[in-house]
Amino acid sequence: MTERLFNFSAGPAILPEPVLEAARSALWTFEDSGIGILEHSHRGAYFTRVIEEAVANCRKLAGIGEDYEILFLQGGASTQFFMAPMSWLGNGKTASFVNTGTWSKKAMKEANVFGDVHVAASSEDENFSYIPTNDEISWQDNAVYAHYTSNNTIAGTQFTSIPTPPSSMPLLCDASSDIFSRPIDIGAHGMVYAGAQKNLGPSGIALVILRKDLIESANEGLPSMLQYRVHAKAGSCFNTPPTFGIYIMGEVFKWILEQGGLDAMAKINSEKAAILYDFLDESEMFRGTARKDSRSNMNVTFRANSEELEASFIKEATAAGLPGLKGHRSVGGMRASIYNAFPTKGVTALVDFMKSFEQKNK
């Protein structure tokens, strides 16, 4: 069996090895069923239990009450970018966004198909290297909803507290790249959504946590697949859902619970990221690119003293079994994505490699 590498990919990303082990077995036959997990009917008893357990463990992990619906939908966060405004905007209606980078901008672009977009704050003036503070955010008073991106995968920034729009204004959060990496106050949100392929599972499935009154207030007359109420009523099985993705997500939920839940996960993630940030702060060759108060514990972005050094570094790191460190094509430099499933020893290996690279290229 080929050795597995420390994979720094930003997504699809590394998954917990116990989950992969379970999936390999389930692929051939799930539990005692004699039928592989890919081959089970989504309406059969085995899969019904899988999806019910996934919902229950999701609720347990984040303390989510019955006033919220847990949905497993297809199309990733990119589908939520338009499905939310299609549900609640319309002519003359506005949504108010905090713009912290590429993903906020994509969400704003799709919202603009259905209504007006208001920019409540933006960190574009400093190349998205920081997160605006609550004082720097001016929500539009009559916006139908407010929206922010909790972690910017590309710039390596992360909100450290939840922004606070007026209490009557539902707050929507794209948490694709930091969901369940730390405790989250779902009650402060109208909706939290996340593509699975960073912290939760494979690509091709999104987790949507949605306050039930918002489901009811959504626009009608839309295609069935684009109505949250249709999916909610059918328990995410209006059409054949992505069963394997739901199975894996359920296994990841169990794994997080085994790690001690979201508090424990946050502690591990914060200590893990600190190993890398501490080195970046003392290095004379490498430097972090995000402002210190806005640093992400999920995506650590950094530069070296020259683009030539960066190219050699990425090449040599890949050869040394540390793949996936190239920064997003839109910003260059390096990025270490160290989501929940990324092991601490992988970060230590990276820092050791950086130290020796710096020494060698002094």
Next chain:
Amino acid sequence: MTERLFNFSAGPAILPEPVLEAARSALWTFEDSGIGILEHSHRGAYFTRVIEEAVANCRKLAGIGEDYEILFLQGGASTQFFMAPMSWLGNGKTASFVNTGTWSKKAMKEANVFGDVHVAASSEDENFSYIPTNDEISWQDNAVYAHYTSNNTIAGTQFTSIPTPPSSMPLLCDASSDIFSRPIDIGAHGMVYAGAQKNLGPSGIALVILRKDLIESANEGLPSMLQYRVHAKAGSCFNTPPTFGIYIMGEVFKWILEQGGLDAMAKINSEKAAILYDFLDESEMFRGTARKDSRSNMNVTFRANSEELEASFIKEATAAGLPGLKGHRSVGGMRASIYNAFPTKGVTALVDFMKSFEQKNK
């Protein structure tokens, strides 16, 4: 390792065992990469090769030229039900449908959100137990496109030839339940689409084969994710695609090629279904429900002499290791789904079981 059963599920359905074996290995590390197939970046070299090979083998299997785009999309056939009319219909525009059952009706319902629906033919008068002949279909002359469902999973009927709307009218086909089970003349269609979970792979991914001029003529101003042109331009990687589904579909394409391609597949499927239909025609307890000229080689629907016998039969068959035989909840009775990957010996086992059940309950 638990023994695998003959799984008659209508979808998600049985997959070829060599594909499952390959997937189990790839889950831990794909080829020599040291990274599992779920964890590979969709923009990395390994996955780029996976998707390029899948497209190439799809073209090879069905002889699809460069005038058609091959797309891997999320949301299943249910998303195509609305994405097609959203792309080509509008106020005052009509699509003309052959209604052969539940799935045709669902497609018609979603089309009606965006334009007018014309029923060119329907077999509802006989509970969808037959496929209208070409002579029985009256397309609306000014329809923007024509639509049919090549195989009705629920009633167990299948078109034996492609319907022929006026040559200038693009013909759309929902081939979810019989795609690549036999040769298909893609050139006779504007678009062929299929949810993967019956003949092609896991749920959560749809194959869309689309004539390029139709992509260009589609409505603009829609959300990015709902525009075929956006997905075509990005090679199905506009957002993170369902990478595992694409990998599995690619492996299934290779497996079909190894079986001898679509001609060989058709021969196997037709002989396989005949074993069951021949028995149904001679049995005094069981009878097929579809009209003989409209019988599906994918889903064989049948009834017994009483509902009590049917209930016992399904229960005893399941206990004997033949699960998934219960008919769709909307029609009752029994259904044996015997897609490409379903082995002939499983059909023989079913017929043997039916014979002994009939003998025992005489």
